[in-house]
Amino acid sequence: MQISQKLFLAFVGLTSIVLIATLSLARWSFDQGFLDYINSLEQERLASLSEDILTLYATSLPAVTEEAESVLGWYKLSQNSLNQTILTHSRLPRIPRDNNANGFDKPPRPAGRLAEQPRQGPRQPPPNMRPGASSHRGGPPTGLYSADDQYIAGTVIDKKVDTISYPLMYNQQVIGYLYSNPMREIVSSSATAFAQQQRWTSVGIGLVCLLLASAIAWWLARFLLVPVKQVMLGVSYLSKGDYDQRVMDTQRADELGQLMANIDHLAMTLSKNRSAKNRWLADISHELRTPLSILCGEIDSIKAGIRAFDSTQLISIEQEVLRMKHLVDDLYELSLSDVGGLRYHLTTVNISESLDSTLVSIASSMHEKGLTLSKQIAPMLFVSADVRRLEQLFINLLMNAMAYTDSPGNIDVQLTSQASTVILTINDTKPSATEAECEHLFEPLYRQDTARTRRGSGAGLGLTICKNIVEAHNGSITATPSLMGGLCIRVQLPLLRKSI
Incomplete structure (x- = not known):
């Protein structure tokens, strides 16, 4: 299987997992939110119903003391009027039954005036008001209970399951409760149809999103593999020894x-x-x-x-x-x-004395060639270096200056310090070198004159060795055209300390 197919399947698989999880959570959240919304409407219905029941309760009270209100109030009301009030506050669609003119179920037949019943015992629910049965076909079952939790009207509510209760307050006292069973599942045909419609809509949205994600994954896999293929092609060129091919894409900045x-x-x-x-x-x-x-x-x-x-x-x-x-x-x-095979034994070296002694040793050779040596050496400058390699550096630089300076000529050597650096400068007279030639002077076997006119016994390796020695001492070496008409070699080494 190619890497493009693997990337495509990986993108599609990841998108499918995320999409299924998102739709499932959204569906669960919708179901819970829909039921909570219906139950919140039920709370509002109970609040509105409580106002009408309290109005009936207040108009039926005789002129008695407040202590007798809670005892006599409910028994002054007929169960039929309470049932009719509860029935009329249903907010859900109502289904006609028995050709009743008003479209409601017939209310339970009252057993006479409640005021004529004994007050000592609780009211008994009508036969059709069994626990869990609705007082009407439209809304959830609703029951009215007294403050001491005795049944009064409506549906007998099974309080062992979840219920919604609403207290009835009169003269700052609880005189009763309205109970209703909240909806825990969608049971009506219209709600079920709405839920199914939302389910199929979610499935359709998921399929459209999956198709869109698949198209994007296919394009993205091809887009990401284009530079990878270019990189693979470039590596194949390198493995074959073809170093002239280029794979750089100037439009990419990643x-x-x-x-x-x-x-x-x-x-x-x-x-x-x-x-x-x-x-x-x-x-x-x-x-x-x-x-x-x-x-x-x-x-x-x-x-x-x-x-x-x-x-x-x-x-x-x-x-x-x-x-x-x-x-x-x-x-x-x-x-x-x-390859780092040269061994360096670093010690504290007085570079001023080392350079001066080297100049003394080759002064006679310069004089025989017709060259004049001038020097300016700052005393007592110390560096951490290998004495033998440091002297080899001086000899190679001075011999190079002698080999490529016409007679009569001058060679000027200066040793100074600046901040924490020791600076060695060697200037000579013509012939000189261009800026481009100076960049190649430290390459192995490079000669300034292309005709290879032999000016001495060297093979063009002296300056390369000098560069390696300087870099081994954490320094730098450069070559530029000299103001004296020849070449200027500048060496910088870390200054260890100055004399006092």
Whole structure:
């Protein structure tokens, strides 16, 4: 199964679960709310009914004391009038019966005037007013009870189940109660039809929403997979070694767009590294081929008897061998530096003294080449460094300046401090280098002159080794055109402390 199908099924499944849960909760909430609404109407009906019953109660009272009101009031009223009052306050549709003119059930036949009955015993409900039976066909059963919970009129209410009660207050006294059974389920045909209509409406809405969600899920799955497929295509290009293909989508600014940009950057980096490797192999081959060609030529000349094997030829052969040894040593040291194989024993070093001693050691070589050395060294500047690697850094930088400075020329060396940084600056006179060339000076085997005119015994690895040494000491090194007409090398190292 493809990932697009899995995404589509996942979206549809999740949507279906959420939709079913939402519709089920909405249906349950509707049923409960509908019944609560009907029961709240029942409370209002009982309140309206209580007003009419209290009016009948007040008009039937004789001029007696308040203590006798609760005793005599209900027995002055006929049960028929109370039943008729209860019947007329039904708010639900009424069904005609026995061709009664008013459309109501016939009220129970009264057993005579209640006032003529003995007052000691409670009233007995009519035969058709059994518990749970409605006094009319339209509304819920309603019963009238006295304050001491004795049946008076209406329907006998079973109080063991849930009931709705409404107290009857007269002269700030409870003289009776109205009881009604609340609806716990929909029983009428109209309410049932309405509930079924709402149920089918909910099902229809759910199906429409599911179809809409399926369409959106299908589109969303395809939309999300487009950049994923592009990423997979870019990775396949990389695995095949094709680093020139690009998958970047400039219109995307999300995580997938960032992933595409990273893949493109990785492709450019791999392409650059492959080009650098090929160029480096070509440069190494060139650097080794030159002394080897000279050696082979001189050996062939000696073997052919063209040249005599004397001290002059021996010295010439020795120079070419030393040139190759120097190149191999540089390559080995550079490889160790790149993989972190060079060991650094950091100690507190007076960089001012170390630089000054290095300048003294090569002063004679500069003078022989016709170069003038000027220096300005701030005293007692200390750094945390490896003494041997630090001296190697100075020698490589100064030898590079000597190799690429025409005679007569000047080399200016300055060592200063600024804030928490030691700054070494080496300026020389022409020839110079452009800004673009300065960016490549620290690359392995890079030479400023494309004709590779040999200015010395170096192989173009000195500045690369210098960069690795500086970075190992948490510093930085840059090259820019010098104001003196040549090149300016600037080295920054963390200052450990100043002398007092």
